[in-house]
Amino acid sequence: MTWANSGIYASVLGASLTVTANAPNWSTAANNKFALTSNSDVTAYNAALASAIWGNHSATEITGTGWAAGGPTMATANAGGTMTPAITVSGTSPVLMVWGITAGISISGTTLTGAYGGYFYSTTTTQYLMAGIYFGGTGYSTVGGIFGVSWSGLQIATISVAANA
Amino acid sequence: MGQEKEPGLDLEKLRSIGHLSKGRTMSRSKSGREHPETGLPYKTTRDELGNDVIEHGKAGSGLSERQDVMIRPETINTELGMT
Numbered sequence: 001m002t003w004a005n006s007g008i009y010a011s012v013l014g015a016s017l018t019v020t021a022n023a024p025n026w027s028t029a030a031n032n033k034f035a036l037t038s039n040s041d042v043t044a045y046n047a048a049l050a051s052a053i054w055g056n057h058s059a060t061e062i063t064g065t066g067w068a069a070g071g072p073t074m075a076t077a078n079a080g081g082t083m084t085p086a087i088t089v090s091g092t093s094p095v096l097m098v099w100g101i102t103a104g105i106s107i108s109g110t111t112l113t114g115a116y117g118g119y120f121y122s123t124t125t126t127q128y129l130m131a132g133i134y135f136g137g138t139g140y141s142t143v144g145g146i147f148g149v150s151w152s153g154l155q156i157a158t159i160s161v162a163a164n165a
Numbered sequence: 166m167g168q169e170k171e172p173g174l175d176l177e178k179l180r181s182i183g184h185l186s187k188g189r190t191m192s193r194s195k196s197g198r199e200h201p202e203t204g205l206p207y208k209t210t211r212d213e214l215g216n217d218v219i220e221h222g223k224a225g226s227g228l229s230e231r232q233d234v235m236i237r238p239e240t241i242n243t244e245l246g247m248t
Contacts, residue, residue, distance in 0.1 A: 006241045094244075115234075133238045136214035145221070145233035152240045160244035 003037075003116040006134045007045035008157055009052040015128065020049070024122035024130050026099060028074075029084040031123050032130070034105060034149075035071030036062040036115040039139060043117070043132050054127040057119065066110035067147065071118070078103040085156065092165035099131075099157040105149040112147055114139035120156070131157060205230070 015023040025031060041060040044051070054070075063069050075082045083103040090096045116139050120130040133149070133156075140147075196208045206222045214237075221231040 006238060008241060008243060131241065135236050135238065136216065138212065138214065140216065140218070140234045140236065141232065142234050143232040145219070145231040148233065148235040150235060150237050152237065155240045157241035157243065160242070
Protein backbone atom coordinates (compact mmCIF):
# COMPACT_ATOMS: atom_id res chain seq x y z
CA MET A 1 0.00 0.00 0.00
CA THR A 2 1.01 3.62 -0.31
CA TRP A 3 2.51 5.40 2.67
CA ALA A 4 0.47 4.54 5.77
CA ASN A 5 2.99 3.52 8.40
CA SER A 6 6.65 3.15 9.22
CA GLY A 7 8.25 -0.26 9.20
CA ILE A 8 11.27 -2.48 8.91
CA TYR A 9 11.86 -4.70 5.88
CA ALA A 10 11.85 -8.06 7.61
CA SER A 11 13.39 -9.93 4.69
CA VAL A 12 16.32 -7.52 4.67
CA LEU A 13 16.78 -7.73 8.44
CA GLY A 14 16.79 -11.49 8.04
CA ALA A 15 19.40 -11.21 5.31
CA SER A 16 21.63 -9.24 7.67
CA LEU A 17 21.18 -11.83 10.41
CA THR A 18 22.18 -14.58 8.02
CA VAL A 19 25.04 -12.59 6.49
CA THR A 20 23.59 -12.70 3.00
CA ALA A 21 25.79 -11.11 0.34
CA ASN A 22 25.38 -7.32 0.20
CA ALA A 23 23.05 -7.30 3.20
CA PRO A 24 23.09 -3.94 5.03
CA ASN A 25 25.28 -3.09 7.98
CA TRP A 26 22.82 -1.43 10.38
CA SER A 27 25.60 0.15 12.46
CA THR A 28 27.45 2.26 9.96
CA ALA A 29 26.83 5.66 8.44
CA ALA A 30 29.18 5.07 5.54
CA ASN A 31 27.10 2.90 3.24
CA ASN A 32 23.55 3.90 4.10
CA LYS A 33 21.38 6.69 2.73
CA PHE A 34 17.99 8.28 3.42
CA ALA A 35 15.78 9.01 0.40
CA LEU A 36 12.37 10.68 0.12
CA THR A 37 9.38 9.49 -1.89
CA SER A 38 5.93 10.70 -2.85
CA ASN A 39 2.52 9.38 -1.90
CA SER A 40 2.54 7.24 -5.06
CA ASP A 41 5.09 4.98 -3.44
CA VAL A 42 4.01 1.52 -2.30
CA THR A 43 5.93 0.57 0.83
CA ALA A 44 5.42 -3.23 0.74
CA TYR A 45 7.17 -4.09 4.00
CA ASN A 46 6.29 -7.71 3.29
CA ALA A 47 8.40 -7.78 0.13
CA ALA A 48 10.61 -10.77 -0.50
CA LEU A 49 14.31 -10.04 -0.29
CA ALA A 50 14.78 -9.76 -4.04
CA SER A 51 12.11 -7.05 -4.22
CA ALA A 52 12.99 -5.09 -1.06
CA ILE A 53 15.38 -2.82 -2.91
CA TRP A 54 15.59 0.93 -3.48
CA GLY A 55 15.42 0.39 -7.24
CA ASN A 56 11.78 -0.64 -6.86
CA HIS A 57 10.94 2.70 -5.24
CA SER A 58 13.26 5.20 -6.89
CA ALA A 59 10.69 6.09 -9.57
CA THR A 60 8.66 7.87 -6.87
CA GLU A 61 11.65 9.66 -5.38
CA ILE A 62 11.26 13.30 -4.38
CA THR A 63 14.20 15.25 -5.72
CA GLY A 64 14.90 18.94 -5.76
CA THR A 65 17.40 21.70 -5.24
CA GLY A 66 19.90 21.09 -2.48
CA TRP A 67 18.92 17.45 -1.92
CA ALA A 68 21.18 14.82 -3.48
CA ALA A 69 19.51 12.37 -5.85
CA GLY A 70 19.13 9.14 -3.93
CA GLY A 71 19.23 11.07 -0.68
CA PRO A 72 22.10 12.11 1.56
CA THR A 73 24.42 9.51 3.05
CA MET A 74 24.05 9.05 6.77
CA ALA A 75 27.65 10.22 7.03
CA THR A 76 26.70 13.74 5.87
CA ALA A 77 22.98 14.07 6.61
CA ASN A 78 23.36 16.12 9.78
CA ALA A 79 24.34 19.49 8.33
CA GLY A 80 27.33 17.85 6.69
CA GLY A 81 28.13 15.81 9.78
CA THR A 82 27.31 12.25 10.52
CA MET A 83 24.23 10.64 12.00
CA THR A 84 25.60 7.27 12.92
CA PRO A 85 23.29 4.36 13.65
CA ALA A 86 24.06 1.80 16.32
CA ILE A 87 22.42 -1.28 17.75
CA THR A 88 22.28 -1.46 21.53
CA VAL A 89 20.43 -3.47 24.17
CA SER A 90 18.21 -1.57 26.56
CA GLY A 91 15.80 -2.29 29.38
CA THR A 92 14.96 -5.26 31.54
CA SER A 93 11.21 -5.54 31.16
CA PRO A 94 10.93 -5.76 28.25
CA VAL A 95 14.41 -6.26 26.86
CA LEU A 96 14.81 -4.16 23.74
CA MET A 97 17.18 -4.22 20.83
CA VAL A 98 17.38 -0.55 19.91
CA TRP A 99 18.34 0.77 16.50
CA GLY A 100 19.49 4.17 17.64
CA ILE A 101 21.14 7.08 15.90
CA THR A 102 23.41 9.87 17.05
CA ALA A 103 21.69 12.80 15.34
CA GLY A 104 18.85 13.90 13.10
CA ILE A 105 18.71 14.90 9.47
CA SER A 106 19.37 18.53 8.66
CA ILE A 107 19.97 19.56 5.06
CA SER A 108 19.83 23.28 4.32
CA GLY A 109 19.09 25.08 1.07
CA THR A 110 16.57 22.53 -0.14
CA THR A 111 13.52 23.01 -2.32
CA LEU A 112 11.45 19.85 -2.15
CA THR A 113 7.77 19.21 -2.81
CA GLY A 114 5.43 16.58 -1.40
CA ALA A 115 7.57 14.22 0.67
CA TYR A 116 5.34 11.67 2.38
CA GLY A 117 8.04 9.40 3.75
CA GLY A 118 11.60 8.26 3.43
CA TYR A 119 13.71 5.13 3.33
CA PHE A 120 16.93 4.09 4.94
CA TYR A 121 18.68 1.91 2.41
CA SER A 122 22.07 0.42 1.86
CA THR A 123 24.19 1.67 -1.02
CA THR A 124 26.05 -1.62 -1.19
CA THR A 125 25.45 -3.08 -4.69
CA THR A 126 21.91 -4.41 -4.25
CA GLN A 127 20.64 -1.35 -2.37
CA TYR A 128 18.45 -3.23 0.07
CA LEU A 129 15.81 -1.22 1.94
CA MET A 130 16.18 -1.23 5.70
CA ALA A 131 13.28 0.81 7.07
CA GLY A 132 10.57 3.15 5.87
CA ILE A 133 9.72 6.28 7.84
CA TYR A 134 6.14 7.58 7.44
CA PHE A 135 5.73 11.31 7.89
CA GLY A 136 2.05 11.09 8.78
CA GLY A 137 -0.14 11.48 5.72
CA THR A 138 0.84 14.96 4.61
CA GLY A 139 3.18 15.91 1.79
CA TYR A 140 5.89 18.13 3.25
CA SER A 141 7.69 20.77 1.19
CA THR A 142 10.59 23.14 1.62
CA VAL A 143 11.46 26.34 -0.22
CA GLY A 144 15.17 27.11 -0.08
CA GLY A 145 15.11 25.88 3.48
CA ILE A 146 16.08 23.16 5.89
CA PHE A 147 14.64 19.69 5.55
CA GLY A 148 14.98 18.15 8.98
CA VAL A 149 14.04 14.94 10.75
CA SER A 150 14.25 14.67 14.53
CA TRP A 151 14.27 11.08 15.81
CA SER A 152 12.22 10.51 18.92
CA GLY A 153 14.66 9.76 21.72
CA LEU A 154 17.36 9.22 19.05
CA GLN A 155 15.74 5.87 18.32
CA ILE A 156 14.69 4.81 14.85
CA ALA A 157 13.32 1.45 15.91
CA THR A 158 13.12 -0.96 18.79
CA ILE A 159 12.58 -4.71 18.79
CA SER A 160 11.30 -6.27 21.98
CA VAL A 161 13.16 -9.56 22.31
CA ALA A 162 11.97 -10.74 25.73
CA ALA A 163 9.36 -9.77 28.31
CA ASN A 164 11.86 -9.85 31.18
CA ALA A 165 15.60 -10.01 31.59
CA MET B 166 -24.16 -9.37 38.04
CA GLY B 167 -23.43 -7.77 34.69
CA GLN B 168 -22.51 -4.13 34.17
CA GLU B 169 -25.47 -2.14 32.89
CA LYS B 170 -24.93 0.16 29.93
CA GLU B 171 -26.15 3.70 30.52
CA PRO B 172 -28.80 4.63 27.95
CA GLY B 173 -27.46 6.85 25.17
CA LEU B 174 -23.84 6.41 26.20
CA ASP B 175 -21.56 4.50 23.83
CA LEU B 176 -18.78 3.24 26.10
CA GLU B 177 -16.77 1.85 23.20
CA LYS B 178 -16.55 5.29 21.65
CA LEU B 179 -15.50 6.83 24.94
CA ARG B 180 -12.77 4.25 25.45
CA SER B 181 -11.41 4.83 21.96
CA ILE B 182 -10.67 8.48 22.72
CA GLY B 183 -7.90 7.40 25.05
CA HIS B 184 -6.14 5.53 22.26
CA LEU B 185 -5.45 8.53 20.04
CA SER B 186 -1.67 8.50 20.24
CA LYS B 187 -1.06 12.06 19.10
CA GLY B 188 -4.47 13.59 19.62
CA ARG B 189 -6.72 15.09 16.98
CA THR B 190 -6.10 18.72 17.57
CA MET B 191 -5.87 21.57 15.12
CA SER B 192 -2.54 22.85 13.85
CA ARG B 193 -0.98 25.48 16.10
CA SER B 194 0.91 28.50 14.80
CA LYS B 195 3.47 30.76 16.41
CA SER B 196 4.70 33.93 14.78
CA GLY B 197 7.52 36.25 15.65
CA ARG B 198 10.80 37.76 14.63
CA GLU B 199 14.17 36.10 14.68
CA HIS B 200 15.47 39.24 16.37
CA PRO B 201 13.16 41.53 18.34
CA GLU B 202 14.22 44.66 16.44
CA THR B 203 15.83 43.73 13.17
CA GLY B 204 15.15 40.07 12.58
CA LEU B 205 13.06 38.67 9.81
CA PRO B 206 9.53 37.53 10.61
CA TYR B 207 8.75 33.88 10.85
CA LYS B 208 5.75 31.67 11.37
CA THR B 209 5.95 28.16 12.78
CA THR B 210 3.01 25.83 12.26
CA ARG B 211 3.02 22.59 14.22
CA ASP B 212 0.47 20.21 12.77
CA GLU B 213 -1.47 17.52 14.55
CA LEU B 214 1.32 15.06 13.77
CA GLY B 215 3.88 17.11 15.68
CA ASN B 216 5.77 18.16 12.56
CA ASP B 217 6.78 21.80 12.05
CA VAL B 218 6.61 23.95 8.94
CA ILE B 219 8.56 27.17 9.47
CA GLU B 220 8.01 30.06 7.06
CA HIS B 221 10.59 32.84 7.02
CA GLY B 222 9.38 36.07 5.45
CA LYS B 223 11.03 39.06 3.88
CA ALA B 224 10.63 41.97 6.23
CA GLY B 225 7.68 44.13 5.26
CA SER B 226 6.93 42.27 2.04
CA GLY B 227 4.60 39.64 3.39
CA LEU B 228 6.31 37.20 1.03
CA SER B 229 7.67 33.88 2.07
CA GLU B 230 11.38 33.83 1.50
CA ARG B 231 12.22 30.42 2.88
CA GLN B 232 10.35 27.43 4.23
CA ASP B 233 11.83 24.82 6.53
CA VAL B 234 10.34 21.51 7.60
CA MET B 235 11.05 19.48 10.72
CA ILE B 236 9.62 15.97 10.74
CA ARG B 237 9.22 14.15 14.06
CA PRO B 238 8.44 10.51 13.32
CA GLU B 239 7.55 8.10 16.07
CA THR B 240 9.94 5.28 16.88
CA ILE B 241 9.12 2.01 15.12
CA ASN B 242 8.31 -0.38 17.94
CA THR B 243 8.23 -4.06 17.02
CA GLU B 244 8.65 -7.33 18.82
CA LEU B 245 9.82 -10.82 18.09
CA GLY B 246 6.93 -13.15 18.66
CA MET B 247 7.79 -15.83 21.21
CA THR B 248 5.57 -18.16 23.16
